[in-house]
Amino acid sequence: MSIQIFGMPVSRGVAIGRAVLVASSRVDVAHYFVSAEQAEQECARLDSAHLAVTQEIDSLKRELPSDAPHELAAVLDVHLMLLHDVHLVEAAKTWIVDRHYNAEWALSAQLEVLARQFDEMEDVYLRERKADVEQVVERLLREMTDSAGLAAQRAAMARPARDFAGEDPLVLVAGDLAPSDMMQFKRSVFTGFVTDVGGRTSHTAIVARSLDIPAVVGAREASRLVRQDDWVVIDGDAGVIVVNPSPIVLEEYRFRQRQSELERARLDRLRHTPAITLDGQPVELQANIELPGDGAGALEAGAVGVGLFRSEFLFMNRNGDLPGEDEQFEAYREAVLALRGLPVTIRTVDVGADKRLDRMSAQELRHEHGLNPALGLRAIRWSLAEPGMFRQQLRAILRASAYGRVRILFPMVAHLGEIRLIFEALARARQALDEAGKAYGQVEVGAMIEIPAAAIIIDRFLEHFDFVSIGTNDLIQYTLAIDRADETVAHLYDPWHPAVLRLLNHTISVAVRAHRSVSVCGEMAGDPAFTELLLAMGLRCFSMHPARIPAIKQRVLRADTRALADCLPEVLGAPNPEQAMAQVASVLQAR
Numbered sequence: 001m002s003i004q005i006f007g008m009p010v011s012r013g014v015a016i017g018r019a020v021l022v023a024s025s026r027v028d029v030a031h032y033f034v035s036a037e038q039a040e041q042e043c044a045r046l047d048s049a050h051l052a053v054t055q056e057i058d059s060l061k062r063e064l065p066s067d068a069p070h071e072l073a074a075v076l077d078v079h080l081m082l083l084h085d086v087h088l089v090e091a092a093k094t095w096i097v098d099r100h101y102n103a104e105w106a107l108s109a110q111l112e113v114l115a116r117q118f119d120e121m122e123d124v125y126l127r128e129r130k131a132d133v134e135q136v137v138e139r140l141l142r143e144m145t146d147s148a149g150l151a152a153q154r155a156a157m158a159r160p161a162r163d164f165a166g167e168d169p170l171v172l173v174a175g176d177l178a179p180s181d182m183m184q185f186k187r188s189v190f191t192g193f194v195t196d197v198g199g200r201t202s203h204t205a206i207v208a209r210s211l212d213i214p215a216v217v218g219a220r221e222a223s224r225l226v227r228q229d230d231w232v233v234i235d236g237d238a239g240v241i242v243v244n245p246s247p248i249v250l251e252e253y254r255f256r257q258r259q260s261e262l263e264r265a266r267l268d269r270l271r272h273t274p275a276i277t278l279d280g281q282p283v284e285l286q287a288n289i290e291l292p293g294d295g296a297g298a299l300e301a302g303a304v305g306v307g308l309f310r311s312e313f314l315f316m317n318r319n320g321d322l323p324g325e326d327e328q329f330e331a332y333r334e335a336v337l338a339l340r341g342l343p344v345t346i347r348t349v350d351v352g353a354d355k356r357l358d359r360m361s362a363q364e365l366r367h368e369h370g371l372n373p374a375l376g377l378r379a380i381r382w383s384l385a386e387p388g389m390f391r392q393q394l395r396a397i398l399r400a401s402a403y404g405r406v407r408i409l410f411p412m413v414a415h416l417g418e419i420r421l422i423f424e425a426l427a428r429a430r431q432a433l434d435e436a437g438k439a440y441g442q443v444e445v446g447a448m449i450e451i452p453a454a455a456i457i458i459d460r461f462l463e464h465f466d467f468v469s470i471g472t473n474d475l476i477q478y479t480l481a482i483d484r485a486d487e488t489v490a491h492l493y494d495p496w497h498p499a500v501l502r503l504l505n506h507t508i509s510v511a512v513r514a515h516r517s518v519s520v521c522g523e524m525a526g527d528p529a530f531t532e533l534l535l536a537m538g539l540r541c542f543s544m545h546p547a548r549i550p551a552i553k554q555r556v557l558r559a560d561t562r563a564l565a566d567c568l569p570e571v572l573g574a575p576n577p578e579q580a581m582a583q584v585a586s587v588l589q590a591r
């Protein structure tokens, strides 16, 4: 039966493929494809985990004290019985052999199949055995993820997945994917993504967008309604998912898919055209990247620099083992060298909120502990609370500046006291490098303007920083008090809100008057709906996912900043988001 599911569009285009369901397990499960030769080895890993867990439960049972409640022994018996059931480990092997999944992924995929079967059982006792299956699978996963498993995972994830995947295109359907999980899929074969939770500018959505494949988030029930291997259409323009589409619907989407590929090819021809408006204003279009390896892609897309390197992604997926100074230095240098003399803006680590280093997701923190991590120890607050780690990162960034043009960007600064601490830390990092005789170059120092307090006192910030970059994702979140990762309030997250537009205009115009460099690196920079408006405010530097550059360049090439600037007072004076949007639309139509 064909069904439609609605969510929020985060990345454009149409993807059609077979669903791969990814369960949100408490154990960090890596998902990667293995070759036919490696399949045997993966099955053997599953067998040895199976043996180890069986022995562990056997010995637990043997060592039960004589006065232990008999339910305990019964539970262990159930676990042993499940372990030996062919529908678990043996069935998981078919995912390895037929679909080339790694052992952990195969096991969690099989758990997903079994969990559904248990959910559909009439008998309450049997239905509740689902929890036992989950516990057994968790034990097996832990056994595999310990020790050697992790090293194997890292090596395997570095290999191009496309070599191993099967014939049909695959789309990923997940409940809650942390941004760090999403990073695992950077080199993956997936042609589209769907998640149950998340808002349009949640970091999971941002990473999905950087993959430049159609994606829908906040689709609430998707991971429950879609089954492994279902055919799924992801309409990333409308935020719709069609499960098991009819042949007519499928043909319609295939047509749209071809159209958007043609449009993309047409825009790609603009890659090396300089971005200059009709009235001769040059505009810099820079790239947002997450990993040093993204640098080359940024250049290829026509970026004239990296406006935002989200360094926190180097700190994720590492089971608590944070990168040291040398490892960070190598990563930053790689990006700097890839950009061949163009500026690279490295943002110091911005963890916290929905980007967590541990396994607890922002959703769990919110729902289980009632905490709002977006207002907590995040970004510069976390760095200042970990001064050793902070200075280590600063030293690594400074050392990379000996190899090209580096700018350091500090996230979420709001207090002048924080600015003082930042500069003290920078001075100490430079001093340590001098003492160690390590080379470093000149760096420009900038602040992200993403808390309303910083936007309001932008004049004060400009006394200290060489440049500022406006993080509209957070600026909107904090201005409108909307958790950007929470799909239940996503309808209130509105970049067109006049308060947001006024803060943006204030920040840009004060910086321009002070002759200080100002850019926007939030998602608004890569959204063509705002290009003309931001130009009218005086913005001449935009930073976005490389894939967005051609579309924004097209808008820049067709824009006349003088005509737009005339309508700015009316847009900023609009009483509501709808009228602000209508004002901009009417000027654009009149051209």
Ligand code: PEP
Binding pocket: 206, 308, 310, 350, 450, 470, 471, 472, 473, 474, 475, 521, 522, 523
């Ligand atoms: C922003 O807040 O707009 C931004 C660019 O930073 P991040 O999305 O990483 O919080």
Ligand code: MG
Binding pocket: 411, 450, 471, 473, 474
């Ligand atoms: Mg931010």
